[in-house]
Amino acid sequence: MTDFERRVLRKVLKIPVGELRTYSWVAKEIGSPKSFRAVANALHKNPYPIFIPCHRVIKNNGEIGGYSLGRHFKKELINLEKKIKNVLK
Numbered sequence: 001m002t003d004f005e006r007r008v009l010r011k012v013l014k015i016p017v018g019e020l021r022t023y024s025w026v027a028k029e030i031g032s033p034k035s036f037r038a039v040a041n042a043l044h045k046n047p048y049p050i051f052i053p054c055h056r057v058i059k060n061n062g063e064i065g066g067y068s069l070g071r072h073f074k075k076e077l078i079n080l081e082k083k084i085k086n087v088l089k
Helices: 003-013 023-029 036-044 071-088
Strands: none
Touching: 003 023, 003 036, 023 036
């Protein structure tokens, strides 16, 4: 795993349950604002996709984007976490 990939995964770990961020947001946060495609590629290589919550990262236009376990599963995880967040309020 590259240093860039590690920085991406560390940043994604900090996204709260039930919240979403964009690939561009992650890129800016790790100091590589033009690297949003590289962020997506790094997330696709995520060795622990449920524990490192890459499903919380979406496209700028609001579409969910890809997910190594399938887009349908990503959508289900997002919806589940929104419900969990509401219960914890």
